[in-house]
Amino acid sequence: MTTAALTAVLLAGVGGTPAPALVAAARQRTAISDPARYVNPFVGTRQGAVDYGNGGGAGNTFPGAGAPLGMVQWSPDTVTYQHGGYLYDDQRIRGFSLTHISGAGCGDYGNIPFLPILGDTPVGHETFSHDHESAAPGSYTVTFDNGLRTELTATQHSGIARFTYPAGQTASLTVDAGRAFNHADGTLTIGTDSISGYTDSGGFCGTGNRYRIYFTARFDHPFIRAGIVHDGRLDTGRRSATGGSEGIAPQPPRTAAAQALPDGHRTPRQAPHPDAPDTGSGAQALVSFDTGSGAPVTARVGISFTSAEGARANLDAEQAAGPGLDRVRDTTRAAWNDMLGRIAVAGGTTKQLRTFYTALYHAFLHPSVLSDVDGRYPGFDGTVHSTAPGRAQYADFSGWDVYRSQVQLIALLAPGKASDIAQSILNQGAQAGYFDRWTLADGGTAVMTGDPLPMIAAAVHAFGATDFDAAGLLKLALAGRGDSRERPGHAAYDSLGYLPVNTPGEWGTVASTLEYTSADFALAQLAGRLGDTADHDALLRRSAGWRNLFNPAGGYLQPRDAEHGWPDFRPTQRDGYTEGDGSQYTWMVPFNHRGLFDAMGGDRAVVTRLDGFFEQLNAGPDSAHAYLGNEPSLNTPWTYDYAGRPDRTADVVRRAVTTLFGDTPDGEAGNDDLGEMSSWAVWGSIGLYPQVPGRAELVLASPLFPRITITRGTGAAIDISAPGASEQVRYVHALRVDGAPSGRPWVGAELAARGGTMEYRLAADPDPAWGRDPRDAPPSFDVGPAHPVTGEVTGAGGKCLDVRRGTAAAVPARLRDCDGTDAQRWTPAGDGTLRALGRCLDGYRSGTADGTPVSLRDCDGTGAQQWWPRPDGSLYNPSAGRCLDLPGGRTADGTGLQLWDCNGEAWQRWRTPR
Incomplete structure (x- = not known):
């Protein structure tokens, strides 16, 4: 395959054709060369904050090689486990597995580890030093302490590795089809210069999801010795094997069913950060090569979730012509540069640039391509389906997390792929008969709460990613409102307007009610854009259900029983909430802050309350303060805009971006959740945020960088100038949007749709006037008439x-x-x-x-x-x-x-x- 053809394959996975080149125009455009050089893939691999028990205090990312939104993520796994597979403080690698999820609070994937070794006796791990390790978008390299060097890179469906062995040593490698982060079973067969097979695994967050991954690996050296590892010894008389292994990933309870069990009975319970055993699974091959000529060994690997033929076809399509590792690496880096360069920033410190582009990189690792190069993929109904020509099916939706801001970022920068993501969600729902909350590979897990996947589709549709069957998705989502698999407690929600305490099948009735109201609001907006007035109105009224949990006696959204009574309540209690408490969830009415603030006593009372809330930025899930290391608090810094204090939004967002995120391995304060936390850092750095589910207005903080150009891949661009912007210079004193003065701390959806300009005047001290006029507040959406009329009510x-x-x-x-x-x-x-x-x-x-x-x-x-x-x-x-x-x-x-x-x-x- 030529370099040009390989580039086209990679770009097809991130946005169709390359974005238009940034050229000189009437307005100032910002361009950046090789933004990949600012990415540090090790960010998030070391604990960066207190572990509050919601997945760890690290980002749980991985440093290995993958293409944007790619199927293959070939990455090292350390002996001591951390979600993501790699713990920076452990310098022992037990293998380089082919699949990973970045930033989850539970473990899965880690399938089919490869481990190059010296000699013909299998070992459990090799040691290394970070001084001899490097990573960049699309590539990873390490030299073990024994001198053995491994280089990895990847395309959408395949990977390529180069193993350089010290002279005079026996060059060997193990491949284990029966090992993953969770319980796995696998089968493999050894050829003369190839290994192929499949693995079965699953069990994300202790649930029952299962998937199968097929693989084929071809080497440029024939095997001079090969066999199956059994009981730690090599059996050269065997060329195939089946075996399995137990998992090493702790699986915290992340489903309503698991949460309902009493403490001590939530299974499986495993020690935190267990060390991986040194023994193989029984489906482990060991092969050796003749490297007397000094030539390194190159391995090309294709995988498929569909079939063995699919794995071979994926490899043939992307590497059949045999481009060397260097060319594949450079082409994948070019694909990353195309995506990263769609937000070009200028100015700022090196640390700020590294933090920003690393966050943007992490935001585009998922969701992952599930379909093969021919469009075939395994469906949620257990049968094989095919996408339309030129389209892709995506998997791995951390729904509860990414609906808040990550999918909007994808839609802003790659609307073509966002349309495929929305169609993928519809396909999942149509095949399963309902929309699951957190899906992995070709199955659901029921992890977390709410009804987030329809919200994802509504959000990307709002940002112009409309090339999917939106009407079909709305129809299925409306049906799902009455399906207990999708919306546990739906009967109570629809009859009472909220989920009462002790609703079966729910984890946190207040949290779930608020998730349902946000989902209903987002679906109402989708229905409205499709011209469905009746469903728009009905859903909009359902979204007002948050009012039923507002207790005016204390001013909190709190648990309520089925008789409308108020059980005993503390604002810092976690009972009734999901990974948070009453203090944190009370702000989670992102579509109607005006209504919430009026109920709380008005803007002045709200600002005072918010000021106390943000005395700490990441205080944990049972605190009266913010918990910005987890999703339920993410919208809250932007709520000041609705209360006439955009200066406070600018302050809190800037403090969060510059203190909770960094450019070193400990640079994340909470698990990244498949890019959600990183996407928040990206939005915070450019001073814009998609606060309202299912809509494309953006509320404002202020830009961290003096110049920014956002290129959508459609020809539309947003040019932002903020001379003097810095960590300290954060307060807006004036703003011009498309040349016209604006006192509004928000911009309309037309900016994302058509592009435009934003010109800021910033200072180190807040402006007492800018953005304070209540008429300039961002829009809130309620259920009554937009233009009320006064008169008699007659009966x-x-x-x-x-x-x-x-x-x-x-x-x-x-x-x-x-x-x-x-x-x-x-x-x-x-x-x-x-x-x-x-x-x-x-x-x-x-x-x-x-x-x-x-x-x-x-x-x-x-x-x-x-x-x-x-x-x-x-x-x-x-x-x-x-x-x-x-x-x-x-x-x-x-x-x-x-x-x-x-x-x-x-x-x-x-x-x-x-």
């Missing part, structure tokens, strides 16, 4: 809803003759409430049963004060699940109103102001 007999006379705490709502007084002037407000005399109509302070009286009370942001007009004219209170009703249809003056089962009768029909 049966043409009489009016009236709230005259009553106590200061509550005024009974009654039916009276219309008289035009303020007690009968109602405003259906934008937040879904019905207001009069500056207060809100309240549904169930006395309960939710039929006959519960309705009254006027202080507005508190809860679901009890939501009133949604329905097509039949009724007013529906979603939290109670009942309608505004006249007892017995009586229309006499002074008749008190009540909640009652919706029945379509005339006395439940109301005419609201229009």
Whole structure:
């Protein structure tokens, strides 16, 4: 294969054709040469913060070779295990396995390790020094203490290794088809100069997922000695074997089922960071080569999740013409430079450049290509499928994590591949019959909470990655809302508007409710873009369910029982939440901060509360402070923008980017979660963030770099200038967007769609005025009318809803003759409430049963004060699940109103102001 052809193969995996070259234009463009030189793949391989028990205090990345979004990630695995396979502090390598996941909080993959050795006796590991080790995007090199040198690089579906053995030594190598990070079984066959076979493994986070990987390895030297390792000894009379091994990866409980078990019964329980055994699996080959000429041994390896033929075809397609390792390495680096260069930055320190481009690199390791070069891939239904020509099927979706900002980054920079990712999600769901939350290879795991995969598709669609069956995905996602596999507790959620405590199948009922409301909001936005008004409106109203968990007594989103009662609560409790607590999850209403902030007492109260929250940036999951080493806190620094304090967003984001991320092995404060944490660092460094699920507006902090150009691969580009930007110079004093002055701490979706310019004036001190006007706040999205109208609410007999006379705490709502007084002037407000005399109509302070009286009370942001007009004219209170009703249809003056089962009768029909 020619270099040009190989480049095309690699680029097809990251965005179709190469991005247009950055050329001089009317506006200043930033370009960068070889951004790969700033990437340190070792970042995230050493603990960088306290291990709070949610996957470790390191990034859990791997330093080995892979192409962007590639199937093969050929990387070293140390004897002491860390998720990702490599612990920087252990200088013992037990093998170079072909597959990895970057940054997960559980272990999987690590399949089919290769280990070059000296002599003809198998060993469990070799030692090395970091002084003799290097890594770069697409390549890895190490020289063992015994002088044996290994060089690795990879394409989308294959890898190539070069082993240079010291002169005068017996040159050998082991390959183990029955070893992975988890329990594995495998089979292999040895030829004259090849080894092939397959491995079966799985068990991510202790779940039951399984996958099979086929491989074929061809060597440029024939074997002079070969056999199967059995009980630590080489049996040269055997050329094939089947065997297995136990896993070494600790599997913390990350599913609702595992969390429901009492402590001490959550299996499997393994010691943290166990050392890998030195013995093979029984499916381990040992081969030796004649290297008397001094020539190194080259191995080319293809893999496939589909078939043995697929592994051979993948290898033939990408390396049949035999490009040498150096050429493959350079071509893969060029593919990385194409992707990394789509955000070109200028200025900044070397450390900042290294931190930034390393984060961008980690953000584009996953999801991983699953389909072969011919488009065939194993489906979630156990059968083989084929993609459309020119398309790819992707796997490895860390859904709970990456829906927040990683997939939006992919969609911004590679919308073609983001469309394939969305279609892959639809394919998974169609084949399985539902959308799983965390998928690996060709199966689901049910790990974590919520309903994130439809959100991923909605997000990339918002950013212009629309080349997939969006209508089909929406249809399947709507069906999945009623599937217990996809949404445990859906019946309670749909009837009560929240998940009550002790909902079966759920881990953290508050967390899951908030995940469901975000998913419903994102799906509403997708439905709206597709012209589906009915589903848009219904889903948007479901997204208001967070109000049902807001307790105005304390101002937190907290657990609630099925009778609408409030169990005992502490803001730092973890019960009811997922890898976080009440203090951290209360901010997780990213689509309606305005509604949340009003319920909390307004912007001033919110800013004071946020200031205390960010006194610590990474305090752990049971703290009153932020936990930016994990996902539930990631949106929170940007919420200041909605409260009129963008200077605080700029400050917190800059502090987080420069203190929680770095350019050394300990440069991540929490597991990277397949690129989510790294994507956050990228967004934070450019001063933009996709805060709202399913939409493409971007809220602002400030750029870390003086000049930035973002190239989308579509011809659109965003040029950002911020003279003097630095770690200290972080506060916005003025902004021009496309040449026009702007006081808004956000930009509309058109910037991502069409490109444009942003010109900042920054300073080291905050500006007391910029971005403070409430009219300039980023948009929040609620369920009421965008332009409220005030007037009478009339019911049966043409009489009016009236709230005259009553106590200061509550005024009974009654039916009276219309008289035009303020007690009968109602405003259906934008937040879904019905207001009069500056207060809100309240549904169930006395309960939710039929006959519960309705009254006027202080507005508190809860679901009890939501009133949604329905097509039949009724007013529906979603939290109670009942309608505004006249007892017995009586229309006499002074008749008190009540909640009652919706029945379509005339006395439940109301005419609201229009």
